[in-house]
Every structure is written in structure tokens, then in C-alpha cells.
Amino acid sequence: MDNRRPLAESLRQQLAGVSTATLWTQLYRRGYRNQFLQDVRPLRPDARFVGLARTLRYLPARADLLALLEREPERNAQRQAIEAIEPGDVLVIEARGETGTGVLGDILAARVMARGGVAIVTDGAFRDTPGIVALGIAAYARGQHAGLSQSLHVPVDWDVPTACGGVTILPGDVLVGDGEGVVVIPHDLAEEVAAAAAEQEELEAFILEKVRQGAPLAGTYPPNDETKREFEAWRRSRGQ
Numbered sequence: 001m002d003n004r005r006p007l008a009e010s011l012r013q014q015l016a017g018v019s020t021a022t023l024w025t026q027l028y029r030r031g032y033r034n035q036f037l038q039d040v041r042p043l044r045p046d047a048r049f050v051g052l053a054r055t056l057r058y059l060p061a062r063a064d065l066l067a068l069l070e071r072e073p074e075r076n077a078q079r080q081a082i083e084a085i086e087p088g089d090v091l092v093i094e095a096r097g098e099t100g101t102g103v104l105g106d107i108l109a110a111r112v113m114a115r116g117g118v119a120i121v122t123d124g125a126f127r128d129t130p131g132i133v134a135l136g137i138a139a140y141a142r143g144q145h146a147g148l149s150q151s152l153h154v155p156v157d158w159d160v161p162t163a164c165g166g167v168t169i170l171p172g173d174v175l176v177g178d179g180e181g182v183v184v185i186p187h188d189l190a191e192e193v194a195a196a197a198a199e200q201e202e203l204e205a206f207i208l209e210k211v212r213q214g215a216p217l218a219g220t221y222p223p224n225d226e227t228k229r230e231f232e233a234w235r236r237s238r239g240q
Helices: 008-018 020-029 063-072 077-083 108-114 129-137 186-213 227-236
Strands: 049-060 089-094 119-122 137-143 153-158 162-164 167-169 174-177 182-184
Touching: 008 049, 008 174, 008 186, 020 174, 020 186, 049 077, 049 162, 063 153, 063 167, 077 108, 077 153, 089 129, 089 162, 108 129, 119 174, 129 137, 182 186, 186 227
Parallel strands: 049 089, 089 119, 119 137
Antiparallel strands: 049 153, 049 174, 162 167, 174 182
8 A cells, every 4th residue: 555656846846836725625635534633733833844654653552562673683674664764755653542651752763864755743742842843844743752662662563554643644644734733645636636725725825915904804715706807817818
């Protein structure tokens, strides 16, 4: 189920230019009603990213499984996932909503960044959060905690379907993050959704200006035929 087709730069830029709220609306219109990660927030309010999901799954810690990873560190799914990061990837960590310890800290985050990763997203908590912020990588989590991951987590698999923030995320899904949060777009829908979102935001920019100038909501939002004609005239006046 891994879709690793890289995003065209034009598509990446188009997705980067629209909000997660607009992308969610376009997904909703296509029947995808649960694509925004719940209670997963950026460490920095100015965060923004577009990338492909590289998934990592944690289960509750268990002594024998942790001992196995100590004996055979090459089998550690956390390290495998990080060393498999490709430029433009987003490391997505399923942590079951558990915020009682961190899922990783600044050293592993730095390795993700060095591999070309553009973001780290988890429904758990980060540790070393000041250091992660200082790195400059986009980072989204449900919480912050100083504890080591192995106190509550054991990494069991990577590049598999995961549930993060209440949303199903498949390897290769397109993730977009902004100051509000993270939205998940099935790869095959990304181009269609991006184009529709750009169109929606242009129309809404026109509507916002009309409302700011005193236009009533009736007939303006949502736009009636007259407002749509005004919008098309406005676009033509701008050479579009």
C-alpha cells in the first residue's frame, strides 16, 4: 500500500499555498470526512510543510520486546524508519495518543532532517522540544514530555498503515501542515484537491474583501450568481 511517487514541484507549491482548512473542505466534498489529525498541534505556530508519509508504529512497551531490540538493534523499527527517510518525507509516528513519555528527541529529529525529512508528526509527545524547535524542522505532536520512549513505547513496524490522531494514514499519503494542524490527502487525489483548493481560496479572498467592505452574508457567502459573475470579472481584471 506504499505509494512513493514523488510530488511534482508545481503540486508541492500549490499545496503549500493553501490552508489545511481549505484542503479539508475539498476532501469533505469528496466523501473524506476524517482527514484532520485530532489534538495534534505544531510546536511552532509558523510551521508549514508538504510531504509524503513515512509511517512508524509504536505499541505499549513490553519487557521481552524491548530486550530483543537491545540484543538485536538492527531490528529496531524506529531506527529503520528514520534511516529510510527520503527527501520530502514526513515521519508519522503512531503513539496511541499516549503523552506520558516522548516518542523521540532532538538527536533523532536531527537525523530525520539530515536525511531530507520535512516534518515529524505524532499523536504522542516529543522530548527535547526546545532542541527540536531550534532545529527548524516542522514538528507536530499532542504533547511534550521529558521521558524516554522505551518507558511506555516499543517500535514494532514501519511503512505500514497507521492510525495517528484518529486518522488512517497509509505510507505515501500526502500530508500538509500549517499553524492549525495536519491534513492527510490520499496520494491519487492530491492533484485534484490542490487545484480545487487553490480555486476555493481565490474565491474566498474575493468574498472576504466584499464582506470587509460591508457586503451582507446573503448572496455573498455562499456566493449567488451575481457574486460569482463579479468574481469572474475581478479575475479577468487581474489577467487571470
